[in-house]
Amino acid sequence: MDNDMSRTHTNQREPAQTDPKPANADAGTLITDMGKRARTAARVLALAETDEKNAALRHAAQTVRADRDGIIAANARDLEAAGARGLSEAMTDRLRLTPDRLDAIASALEDVARLSDPVGETIADWQRPNGLSIARVRTPLGVIGVIYESRPNVTADAAALCLKAGNAVILRGGSEAFHSNQAIFRAIQAGLAQAGLPGDAVQLVPTTDRAAVGAMLAASGLIDVIVPRGGRSLVARVEAESRVPVFAHLEGLCHMYVDGMADAGMARDLVLNAKMRRTGICGALETLLIDRRARHMAGGILAALQEAGCEIRGDEGVQALADGIVPAGEDDWSSEYLAPVLSVRFVEGLDGALAHIARYSSGHTESIVTEDPATAEAFLTRVDSAIVMHNASTQFADGGEFGMGAEIGIATGRIHARGPVGVEQLTSFKYQVRGRGQTRP
Amino acid sequence: MDNDMSRTHTNQREPAQTDPKPANADAGTLITDMGKRARTAARVLALAETDEKNAALRHAAQTVRADRDGIIAANARDLEAAGARGLSEAMTDRLRLTPDRLDAIASALEDVARLSDPVGETIADWQRPNGLSIARVRTPLGVIGVIYESRPNVTADAAALCLKAGNAVILRGGSEAFHSNQAIFRAIQAGLAQAGLPGDAVQLVPTTDRAAVGAMLAASGLIDVIVPRGGRSLVARVEAESRVPVFAHLEGLCHMYVDGMADAGMARDLVLNAKMRRTGICGALETLLIDRRARHMAGGILAALQEAGCEIRGDEGVQALADGIVPAGEDDWSSEYLAPVLSVRFVEGLDGALAHIARYSSGHTESIVTEDPATAEAFLTRVDSAIVMHNASTQFADGGEFGMGAEIGIATGRIHARGPVGVEQLTSFKYQVRGRGQTRP
CATH class of the missing domain: 3.40.605.10 (Aldehyde Dehydrogenase; Chain A, domain 1)
Known part of the structure; x- marks a missing residue:
């Protein structure tokens, strides 16, 4: 939604209010x-x-x-x-x-x-x-x-x-x-x-x-x-x-990985859209991982982000590419900013991206940008998140955009509901068996 | 299985054994x-x-x-x-x-x-x-x-x-x-x-x-x-x-309802098979509900059960139909005997059966015997159990009989797995989204 x-x-504090019913x-x-x-x-x-x-x-x-x-x-x-x-x-x-x-x-x-x-x-x-x-x-x-x-x-x-x-x-x-x-x-x-x-x-x-x-x-x-x-x-x-089963909705600590085989213009457009279209939704990009082999396109991506008003927190390699980049601390890799702020680091190819995502992801949505189909399929198979994408903006992580109608949110657990939770995910099922008098031998 | x-x-007591590893x-x-x-x-x-x-x-x-x-x-x-x-x-x-x-x-x-x-x-x-x-x-x-x-x-x-x-x-x-x-x-x-x-x-x-x-x-x-x-x-x-999600496997307190519109021979065969084929499995029949309008076929069903060596515990109406019937107590309606014992009562048509099942069922498997399609569909829709059957023996409540291969058991909860738990029920899913550079407007 x-x-x-x-x-x-x-929004974690809930101080007493003036006039709702008193505490039960x-x-x-x-x-x-x-x-x-x-x-x-x-x-x-x-x-x-x-x-x-x-x-x-x-x-x-x-x-x-x-x-x-x-x-x-x-x-x-x-x-x-x-x-x-x-x-x-x-x-x-x-x-x-x-x-x-x-x-x-x-x-x-x-x-x-x-x-x-x-x-x-x-x-x-x-x-x-x-x-x-x-x-x-x-x-x-x-x-x-x-x-x-x-x-x-x-x-x-x-x-x-x-x-x-x-x-x-x-x-x-x-x-x-x-x-x-x-x-x-x-x-x-x-x-x-x-x-x-x-x-x-x-x-x-x-x-x-x-x-x-x-x-x-x-x-x-x-x-x-x-x-x-x-x-x-x-x-x-x-x-x-909880003693009751939970459809967990963790935060969306979404990653995009720009592979060495990415199209530079597509990578720039996808990163910009994933981060800046709306920064406050759970499908917004929070950490950008750039393949060292894609170093030649990193400058253009960072410039586009800065021009759009995004603060960048980068590792040393990223800091060397542009002015005004804040050094990223360990906390930045686990921060869901929900704001025009993005953490960025270089990684060693797909394996580097997978290792970073396995460590820091909240299991919501991750996307790869690449023109190489084998790398794309490896990413889609190996990343254990509710939604995995190839050459698409993480902002599409939404029940409406999936064609599922309205949703309560994006579930990040693996039990019963995962991904957008719409009407179908709020159902169970039973088996109806119709016979003509069959007995079991 | x-x-x-x-x-x-x-099997609830676990006394210390002689030589497994000592309690950790x-x-x-x-x-x-x-x-x-x-x-x-x-x-x-x-x-x-x-x-x-x-x-x-x-x-x-x-x-x-x-x-x-x-x-x-x-x-x-x-x-x-x-x-x-x-x-x-x-x-x-x-x-x-x-x-x-x-x-x-x-x-x-x-x-x-x-x-x-x-x-x-x-x-x-x-x-x-x-x-x-x-x-x-x-x-x-x-x-x-x-x-x-x-x-x-x-x-x-x-x-x-x-x-x-x-x-x-x-x-x-x-x-x-x-x-x-x-x-x-x-x-x-x-x-x-x-x-x-x-x-x-x-x-x-x-x-x-x-x-x-x-x-x-x-x-x-x-x-x-x-x-x-x-x-x-x-x-x-x-x-x-448990703080961990549970695929609950409650006991199989299975019911069969013989409707007034049942075929008498089919009802007898199904009851006999559901109760006596194997009495120790979770799909075995434990309570038989007979429509008052099916009173004419009750005697034949009870005789067949008794002849097969089944003890019958019945309400007053049932006791009047044959010798040797033990009066059923309140406990009998919630007992999974897993033995050649069956509780039997008369009910007032479909509504009586539904009310009894809603109160006593463990949500495993229930079956209706009737030649009336509308009554059958009402039963299949309204009974809230993992498996609901029409004119079939409850002993078919089994992953192998469902064509699902092996199973761990029959889940009676409504979250994630319900009914036979086989390999598919032991999986989750994720969404793979493939694009060509789409950004969200």
Whole structure:
């Protein structure tokens, strides 16, 4: 969804706010109750008709548009609190809802309504020699917990994707967007009510008490999977603590490797696009690796980056190529800048690139630029990341660009979901076996 | 694989044995070391050629055959310890290795060598309007931990499936099979060595200290997924404690529902086969639900069961139909007997069956017997189990019968793997994106 992630860097503290509900005395009781209600709702939702789910999404979109002033007033309370906390202008901007942004939220809900319903879809089917017919059919996952720190639009996006895939969802948004999230949540509730679907299918944790996050992570048996979407410290906490399976979304510490056999002009254009098109998204380039044999094209690439306003932090070889290059420290190789800053180093061919990526990558997206097909295929095979690319900008690492419709984010783990997490990734499956009375010999 | 699971019922105690390695002073250190070595081996194995993996499996099979006497001698030590512990004759029989059983273990290794290699397989591919070509390609999962209580053959089966799918594996077998497992493990090591693959690709925990299981469950980041295979208390412990994702294998509390529109003869044959063909496997029938409208065929079904030596525990309506029926208690609806015992009750049509199954099923396999297609489809859609069947015996719930080759077991969770867990279910995937220099607008 190409959302700017850079705010999540400074978003780990959650000081008490002035007027959300006070910290719940027993977050465990709260989450257990919400989980049980979600489980009941999930059973209904798993069997809901496509038209019912789409009607809920479309009515939620209408309500977002109709209640524009109310949502913007709720957002104003969050903005006021943000001002009192001294939130940076960049972060405040990401929190701000405008009529245009609300229209985008409503349109996103309608886009999800237009996606085909994955539930009941036959993924594969075959017949056995004994005449048994076997089909692998998509089912919902059950109850999904989404823990996020992002902009208020995630409330609508995550709810819509989970709902479309027939799941109940428990949302736990960031405290700074508390009132905005609640206002958007009310529009989703209106959609569910209009469509005759259970309100408990989408629940928003009504407290900013951080203990609620811990309770969600402990809710094994009530929540089937946790989707953390946010900065490194949130995801690290979730991965360390959770007793519930996690679709990990680590940061996008994306690499591009310019091989000695690269086309110089293509390499320059790809690096520039991957780094500078939007610097705050998880598919933005963070480290550039240049084959020593491509040294002749390095100067042109660095000049183009500097001209576009990118700060370059380089190893000694890189520093020798242009003025104004900051010496790169060890930290730079593991920094997701989400800003116009790029770490650059020379490597010894493909093996050097593979070794650097194996050590520092977050497993999100890496790309090679080369005209040599064998080197390209070796890179695509050997790099163990969710997305590996040849002669393409890392900024294409996006569910929409993959043709998968909306997504919650890019999963960097290897279990169940990997890469863009859209409606299909929010499903499970079962086997349907049809016979004519066959017994097993 | 149709293995008899009944032993796992009484297999939860692990008293100290006489001569395996003494309890490790620091199981955490042991597992951390094994995990790091497994991770290194997994990187090599992920890129291993199909021929190398198959050569390792075939040579392991040869070694099992060649070292028959040595393995049987190791097994004799386990049998002696079992005798000293007073293990039941049924459990002792399952522990026993004979020349025939060793030949079956070797053949199973060769069968896995014959399966097609899932790694690198293109699951889906498509082209985007901008010319980007996107392929979803299978990759190994990484490092798999298998915790089992079953017969010694699981050592070979689990190692073979993990290896074929390009994964490193850490095996933790039951203490009563300690020497047998080690002997089989040595044959697998010989296969790896012969094929030039790292020995650390398959490791066997060299202690019966139960703390090693806890250390495996805590080894997040070193072990990517835990596969528990065993009785209810093992699986429950794993699910409750694990910080590592789990492919849960709950027991098979399988139901068959005989609808009012069933064919009486087919219903009798299917019930008899589902219950009595082999009573000790996880796909064996445990509870029979009979539609009140099918009361006229109930007597014939019960008579056939009793004639085949099946004890019946029934509700009041069932008790009225035949002599010798034990009154069913509440516990009977949640008992996996794995024995010639069946709980039977009358229900009010499909809705009654669905309600009973939703309450008591372990999510493994359920089957409906009916000639009415609409009722059948409603059952197949509404029952939330890994495998749902129409007019087929639950004993077909088996990877081999599904045409998937060998399997580790039947997963009852909804994350990643569900149903038979074979080589494909032991893989992940990544996206390969091929371009010609495309930048994102």
